[in-house]
Amino acid sequence: MRTIPVLLVAVLVIGCARGLTAQEKQLQYESEGIEVSAATAEEPLGESFSLKAALDYLEKGSLAWSRKRNCVSCHTNGTYMQMRPELTPLLGKPTAEMREFYVKRLQQLGRADVELVKKGFKPTQVAYVAIGLASWDAHVTGELSAETRAGLDLMLKVQSEDGSWNNIDCWPPFESSSYHGATVAAMALASAPGYLEELKKDGRIGQVEKLKTYLRQSTPPHDYGRLLLLWASTRMDGLIREKQQRELIEMVFSHQQEDGGWSMRTFSTPEAWGGGSRAEKLRAEPEFKNPPSDGHQTGLAVIVLRDAGVSAEDPRIQKAVNWILANQRMSGRWWTRSLNTDGFHFITYSGTMYPLVALYKCNKLPKTDRGGD
Numbered sequence: 001m002r003t004i005p006v007l008l009v010a011v012l013v014i015g016c017a018r019g020l021t022a023q024e025k026q027l028q029y030e031s032e033g034i035e036v037s038a039a040t041a042e043e044p045l046g047e048s049f050s051l052k053a054a055l056d057y058l059e060k061g062s063l064a065w066s067r068k069r070n071c072v073s074c075h076t077n078g079t080y081m082q083m084r085p086e087l088t089p090l091l092g093k094p095t096a097e098m099r100e101f102y103v104k105r106l107q108q109l110g111r112a113d114v115e116l117v118k119k120g121f122k123p124t125q126v127a128y129v130a131i132g133l134a135s136w137d138a139h140v141t142g143e144l145s146a147e148t149r150a151g152l153d154l155m156l157k158v159q160s161e162d163g164s165w166n167n168i169d170c171w172p173p174f175e176s177s178s179y180h181g182a183t184v185a186a187m188a189l190a191s192a193p194g195y196l197e198e199l200k201k202d203g204r205i206g207q208v209e210k211l212k213t214y215l216r217q218s219t220p221p222h223d224y225g226r227l228l229l230l231w232a233s234t235r236m237d238g239l240i241r242e243k244q245q246r247e248l249i250e251m252v253f254s255h256q257q258e259d260g261g262w263s264m265r266t267f268s269t270p271e272a273w274g275g276g277s278r279a280e281k282l283r284a285e286p287e288f289k290n291p292p293s294d295g296h297q298t299g300l301a302v303i304v305l306r307d308a309g310v311s312a313e314d315p316r317i318q319k320a321v322n323w324i325l326a327n328q329r330m331s332g333r334w335w336t337r338s339l340n341t342d343g344f345h346f347i348t349y350s351g352t353m354y355p356l357v358a359l360y361k362c363n364k365l366p367k368t369d370r371g372g373d
Contacts, residue, residue: 029064039348053332074174081132085139123165124181130155131188163214169275183228190235222268234307260319261293295334299354306361
């Protein structure tokens, strides 16, 4: 089993972690003017679906994390910037402060020594900055911005020799493997309007081909990685063959549970998450042998399947939609237990964003003014 030195983790998470007060331990997110209650499995279900409550949670969580932690995290503001722009046609533009924060973070990373940015989980963080800015361009402005171009250029600078984006096996399911970082990079490159065409024109497409080769020839660490490969293939043309894509679609459906949802925990053995560093914790969970469906995996599965061309009218997709509509909590969240600790359960953030985007892709979000129920 691979373990991570405590000192190394401490060094890598500077800026994303610090001491917490007793009051903060009762909150999931907190900054001046914002307090978001703790995420718990015991929170009651809401009486009915509330788009307004979900959006309120997502906006506050992303802003509070960015203002207080001052870093890009895959599970919170990384998810916001990757996914929220896609809802622009229905809900209007995302919060401009989030894009401004990303640009500021990009400038900080750009001033740092490139060799330092290649270490720890910073390459994956750079990929998330790039995909967030690329998603904004794709869904909000419709054209490639100078900031997005700079973010993608930096992302290519920190690409590993094998074609991946280095990442320590640390915080599953996001910052948990170099393979994960590579799928994010592929989606960033393919999402940015006109960027791949610029690379071809300038004779710089070689790194993209190296990335494709890595994803084609490397064995994903688990079925969660295979799900991400399927997702990346819906954005990057020619990444995998049609036959493999069909096989991956059926793999995803094979994990669907009787209630219509999916559980993140069925997509990997405990030993494969985070290089095995979470195995003891996961095997000790009371629900280990029968993990319940969760918001993160159910929403993500529907998003990827819809992007891969599965009809919204497919009975299996409709069953998943019914699960999403029936399992929102009173706070607007969908509960997802963390793979890492039983503390803040930040994965509940993506576990709320993904179901919203899944409903949008199935034409099930109400067409109202920025979040009215």
